[in-house]
Amino acid sequence: MDAHQIEYREKLAAHLIKQLAKRRMEASYAPTAAQAREEIIAMIPAGSRVSRCGSMSLVEMGLWDELAKEPGVVVIDPFVPGLTPEEAHALRLKGLTADYMVASSNALTLDGRLVNLDATGNRVAAMCFGPRKVILVVGMNKVVPDLDAAIARVKYHAAPINAIRVNRETPCRETGLCHDCQSPARICNMWLIIEGQVQDSRIHVKLVGEDLGY
Ligand code: SF4
Numbered sequence: 001m002d003a004h005q006i007e008y009r010e011k012l013a014a015h016l017i018k019q020l021a022k023r024r025m026e027a028s029y030a031p032t033a034a035q036a037r038e039e040i041i042a043m044i045p046a047g048s049r050v051s052r053c054g055s056m057s058l059v060e061m062g063l064w065d066e067l068a069k070e071p072g073v074v075v076i077d078p079f080v081p082g083l084t085p086e087e088a089h090a091l092r093l094k095g096l097t098a099d100y101m102v103a104s105s106n107a108l109t110l111d112g113r114l115v116n117l118d119a120t121g122n123r124v125a126a127m128c129f130g131p132r133k134v135i136l137v138v139g140m141n142k143v144v145p146d147l148d149a150a151i152a153r154v155k156y157h158a159a160p161i162n163a164i165r166v167n168r169e170t171p172c173r174e175t176g177l178c179h180d181c182q183s184p185a186r187i188c189n190m191w192l193i194i195e196g197q198v199q200d201s202r203i204h205v206k207l208v209g210e211d212l213g214y
Contacts, residue, residue: 006031006209009140013207016143019112020205023196031209033061033139040135040206044100046072051095052079053123056165057104057137057213067102092122101131104213105194105205106158107150108138114194114205115150117159117187124192127203134203139212147193158214159188 001009013029020027030036040063044050052064052075068075076098078091095101103123107115114136118124127134144150160172168187171179178188197203 001210009209012140012143013209015110016108016112016205016207019110023112023194024200025112025194025197025203025205026201027205027207029207029209033208033210033212036137036206036208037061037063037066040102040137041067041070043133043135043204044070044073044102046070048072048099049074049076051098051101051126051131052077053095053101053103053126054079055102055104055137055213057139057208058102060212061137061208063102063137092120095122096126096130098126098131100133100135101126102135102137103127104137104139105142106154107142107144108205108207109144109146109150111146113147113150114138115147115154116192116194117154118190118192119187121190124190127192127194132202135206136203137206137208137212139208139210141211142213151191155188161214163187 017027017029030039050067050073058064064075067073076091076095078088105114105116116124116127144153155178160176160178163170163173168185170183170185171181
């Protein structure tokens with residue numbers, strides 16, 4: 001990324017941090033994924049139970065591998081290979097009462113609204129209520145002008161890529177386009193638009209200057 005793009009993203013992040021603050025959400029900016037990873041780890045004290053939800057942003061930044069090395073931190077991870085569906089479900093339930101949840105959002109509007117779409121719904125449920133602290137990582141590639149653009153981004157970009165990633169039997173898996181299907185394998189089931197928080201600063205949005213996730 002050239003110096004102009006770096007400066008643009010810094011300025012945009014400064015604007016977004018103010019918009020999120022108006023909605024009682026904390027936010028901070030890290031220019032790189034590596035810096036964001038270290039800052040997130042520093043926010044999580046020893047003795048914490050941390051819920052992992054599906055997020056390619058966090059996998060790309062190597063968060064889970066590094067967090068697992070932290071003494072006294074327990075990661076509640078339903079993605080451990082070899083788990084039965086029942087075991088993974090039990091861990092997702094447990095994640096709803098974790099001390100910390102670290103996840104990503106699918107889109108962020110210029111006025112500070114976070115837009116999310118889930119297949120199962122455990123991620124959006126925990127964003128709303130449960131974990132004491134929620135840290136949401138948003139690469140600056142996910143910033144969009146408004147709500148319509150956010151919904152379009154999620155439906156026509158993030159969802160088909162995710163369907164391909166998890167190999168769902170959906171029309172978008174075949175064509176790369178959303179057909180607004182009613183397939184049993186549909187991943188576009190639960191929308192959550194976060195407009196604000198009652199509990200000041202429960203949500204911390206970590207903006208990242210690098211592209212992350214879909
Ligand atoms: S509604 Fe169906 S076709 Fe559209 S993105 Fe979601 S899963 Fe794919």
